[in-house]
Amino acid sequence: MRADDRILLYTRWVGVIIVPFLVAAFVLLYGFPTRTDELFAWTINPPLTAMFLASAYAGGIWFFVQVVRPNRWHHVRYGFPAVFVFATLLAISTFIHLDKFHFGHISFIVWITLYIVTPFLVFAAMIANAPADPRTPEERDVRIPTFMRILLAVVGLAALATGIFLFVVPQVAIDVWAWPLTPLTARVCGAILTLPGLVNVWMLGDSRWSAFRQMFQAQLASLVFIAGALAIRNGDLDWTRPSTPMFVIGIAVSFVVYAAFYLWCETALRRRRPVVSSAPHD
Template structure:
C-alpha cells in the first residue's frame, strides 16, 4: 500500500481552499456585515465568527491535503468534513427562505454545499485501502487513556451537535448566545467536527494520523476563543451555558495544545540525527 493521496483528492482540496479563504474573510473580520456580503444574514455576529473559525481550520486541513503528504495523515478529517458539509446542505434547504436570493454569495454557497458532500465522499472512496496502518519509523503512539478521554470528549461534542441540529429549539432556549433555528443547526454542525475526528482515536493510536488534523483544530479553537473575547457582550451570561462554554473551550485549547507539544517533543526525540561531516 502506497499511503498516497490520490490526485483527484488533491484537486478537490485545491478547489475547496479558495472558497474557505473567502468565507473566512467574510465571516470572521467582516462578521457584522453578513447582511450585505454573505449568503445569509447571521446574527449575532459571534455566530458568523464561530463558522469562520471552522472554515479557518478547514483551510489548514485542506492545505495538508493538497501539499505532498500521506493519506493516513489526513484520512480521519474526511468523515468529519463529509458530515459537516452534509448537515449544512440539509440546513440550507430547510431554511432556504433565510438566504439572500440574487446574491453571488448565495449561489456560491448553495453550489458548494450541493457538491461538496459528493466530492468528499468520492475522495474517501478513491483513497480507500491506501493506508497500510503501519507506524512510521519515528512514530509516537498515543496512550490509551488519552485516546479514550479525547474520544469521550468527541462523543459528547457529537451528541450535542446532532441534538442541536435535530432539535434546534433546545439550543434556542439554552445556548450561550441568541440563536435561530438555522444558526442552531449551523452550531450543531460545527460541533460534529471534533466529534467525528476524536472517535477515530479509539481505532488508531498513531500520532501521525492526527497530528495535522490537530493543527487545524488548534487554529479553530484559538479563533473561537478570540471571537468570544471580542464579542463577549453578545454572550448571555445569565445562562449557565455561557460560562460553561467559555471554560470548556479554554480547557480544550489547553489540553489539545499540551498534547500537541508533548507528542511533538517525543517525535523529535525519535527522529534520527544526521551525522556531520
C-alpha cells in the same frame, strides 16, 4: 489494492477547489461579521455566530492545505468523514431554511453550489483513497497511550452529542444556548461541533500520532479563532444562562488539553521515542 499511502491527484484537486472558498468565507465572516446582511449568503445574527463558523473554516483551510501539498493519505484520512458530515448537515440546513437566504446574491449561489457538490466530492475521495493506508506506524512515529486516546475521544463525543442536539432540536437549543440563535444558526453551530467529535472518535481504533497530528493542528487553529471570537464579541454572550460559562470554560479547557497533548506528542516525536500502548493501532 494500493498500499503506497499516497494522496490521489483527484483528492488534491478537491482541496485546490475548496481552499479558496474557505479563505473567502473566513475573511468575510471573521473580518466583517456585522455585515453578513450585505456580504454573505444569509444574515447572521449575532455576529458571534458568524465568527464561530469562520473559526471552523480556519481549521478547514489548514486541513485542506495539507491535502493539497505533498503528503500521505493517512495524515489526513480521518478528517474526511468529519468534513463529509459537516458539509452534508449544512446542505440539509440550507434546504430546510431556504427562505432565510439571500436569493440571487453571488455568495448564496456559491454557498448552495458548494454544499450541494462538496459532500459528493469528499465522499468520492474517501472511497478512492481508503485502500492507500497500510495502517502501520511510520518509521518515525509515536504511539498514543490508551488513556490519552480515551480522554480525547470523550471530549470529541461530548462535542458530537452537543452538535447533534443543536441540529436535531434547534428550538430547544435556542432556549439554553450561550448566545442567541435561530433554528438555522442552531443547526449550523451543531454542524460545526460535529467536526472535532468525528475526528476524535477515530482515536479509539488508531494510536498513530502521524494519523492525527495534522488534524489536531487544524483543531487548535479553530480553537484559537473561537477564543478570539469570544473575546471580541463577548457582548453577544448571554451570561444569565448557565450554558455560557460552561461553553467558555469548555473552550478554554479544550485548548489547554489539546495544546498539552500536541506538545507531548511532538516532544516524543522529536526524541524518536516510540510510546508503548497496550491497545492495537488499528
